[in-house]
Amino acid sequence: TRYDLRKESSMQPVTAYKIQSRARTILSSRGLFQKKTSLKTAFKQGRRCLRPFWMTLLVAVLLLGYAHADEVIMKNGDRLQGKIVSMESGKLVFETAYAGKVTIAWDQVARLTSEDILVISLPDKETFKGKAITAEDGTLVLKPETGPATEPIAMSQVKTLEPPKPPEKWKFNARVTAGADIEDGNTDNQKYNADFRLGLSKRPHRVTLYGEYNLENSNGERSSDNSLLNLDYNRFMSEKWYLFGNGRTEQDKFQDLDLLWSVAGGVGYQVWESKKKNLSLQIGPSYVSEDYSEPQPSFDNKDHRDYAAGFWAIDFDMWFFNQVLQVFHHDGGFVSFEDSDVWRVRTRTGIRIPIVHHIFASLQYNYDWVNSPADGRENYDSRVLFKLGWEY
Template sequence: MQTRNLLPLALAVLSAFLSNPARADVVETKSGSRLIGKVTQIDGTSITLSTDYAGSLTIKQSEVTHVQTDTPLFVRLSGGTVMAGTVTPTPDGKIQINGSDGVIITSVDKVAATWAPGSVDPALAALEPKWSYEATADITGKTGNSEQFGTAISGRAKRVTPTEVLQFYTAYNYQKSDGETSDDRFKAGIDYANNFSGRKSWYVRDEAGFDRVKDIELYNIAATGLGYDFIKKPKQILTARIGLAFRYEGYENPATEDVKSFGLDSGLHHEYTFKDSKLVNDITFVPAFDDFTNYRATHESYFEIPLMSPVWKLRLGVSNDYTSRPGSGVEKMDTTYFTRFVLNWK
């Protein structure tokens, strides 16, 4: 008797299972392709579909005619309307967003963004500050006909938004050759840039430190001015700066006159990324207004390549520090060739 009662129930469950195959999202294109998977993102230019058979696929949104989702998504249209619901195609070639508050009929090209329930609108997420950090270190040594030991450490913290870049940085270099100190310098600084219009920006920066080999007990450069991006692409940046600076250099030797002067602040930054490697060039030139032949210029170029772990990189480069009027008995130019290990994290 119990078996007879259970049989109709089992048949009903089996019938329901067979009539409702595994549900999935569907994307159809103008060429007639019908792709099945899971829609993970629509960003206004492309649709990302996660599949079991081909991994993650990116389809041009302009080539898509129909989208169907089996679970609700938050959908933001180009006009700013936001609605949560499932997406289904309509017979006339449009899409329909089915939410608890009603139905919206629109077209695929009007979808500006989607995100899963519990996530944040990508437009708002892009406005949130993103911090990244960097630490570098290298140690060199030599024994035999000559004795040499050197070390260099540095750190950088960067805060980035769509319109702002704030950086804190510091570095210390020390080297001893045949018992004589050949490098002993420290710097720490802050740099803020605000991209207020297209390629245009304004900036303010301040850097202080010492260079005991050059007899500089304390130096400080405070500057503000304007910047312009001659190249502004995802993989290449070329930015020039020009502004007003106040330069101070205090020498330990009382016979050397300290520098206290307003001057020009100028700089050039170039960065090119290819695959996982990066080439960076930085140049600054700070002359005094009362005497343009009294200036300080710095240059650094390096090539950065990834190591086995994504957070570890190797940096090969050269830096130059030139002071046109150094202290008595001190060379104008300091050149450093370096190989540094870099640790990046967020």
């Protein structure tokens, strides 16, 4: 610039503004000076610069996903990557990111590998567990979490294949019902009844607690007073068979029965178990102890008797008409091994009709039979109950 100012006298004077502009132009051409840019322009320039980075990251993520995917190689050479869902009845269900779940003929699969643990079963019910690793066509090799890999297993011998099921959680269920019948005026009667059932289960364990209470007053005097509490524990040994332990207490003042308690154990069989229908059967030996309010001539003037007995129980319920009505039946009893005339049965039969949410109405018939009751007492008690209940 100084040189320009000292040019020949014929050159026009150069103002400070022109000098500054000319200097800026020279420096900018050499990359030594940049104009100030707006924030919006800078953001656009930065985004253009980062675009290759984001594309690279996306490709890396996709490649990483494929690297950790299960892979199925078909006999015709096709390769599928995704997630093994299950295989049974000769059909492999495979889930891909682009086509969802697809069904593949198992006999068309040449080999497969998995990133997660698989459980396979053979026709003889033998099972293996581990990750499917690379093997020859037509075979499976599983690598367990610990220990060596299995010997090659012929894929034609595999009956089922699936990921291991998640650990089962404890399941809780409850049901409470109550009813009342109150008459006043010329008739003075009050009837109250209630029962509950609590269940807690997690295979192989199942615990059920059941209780009930019935109370009646007639013309100011007590006419019925009895209760029952029953605890049942089941230990499943297989899908259907289980061992059980049972404890029961009950009392009935108008049968002169102060206390009956019993313990039982044996084997049970779960015929059905689902939300729609349930049926279980139990049988085994038991020990029964009975205490009465006064000596009984038929018991050799004793107010107590105990005996070894056989025990049985049936528990049934089933929904009908698309869960509009549920039918149920429960019964159980004892038969003395020492005296075949000493036996008792307790039954509960009825229907339940859902009303709204967890609320339901029930109509129930109770029938109890004691073949050898206290002296002067009837063999049976029966009642029809209409109740409202809550179930969870």
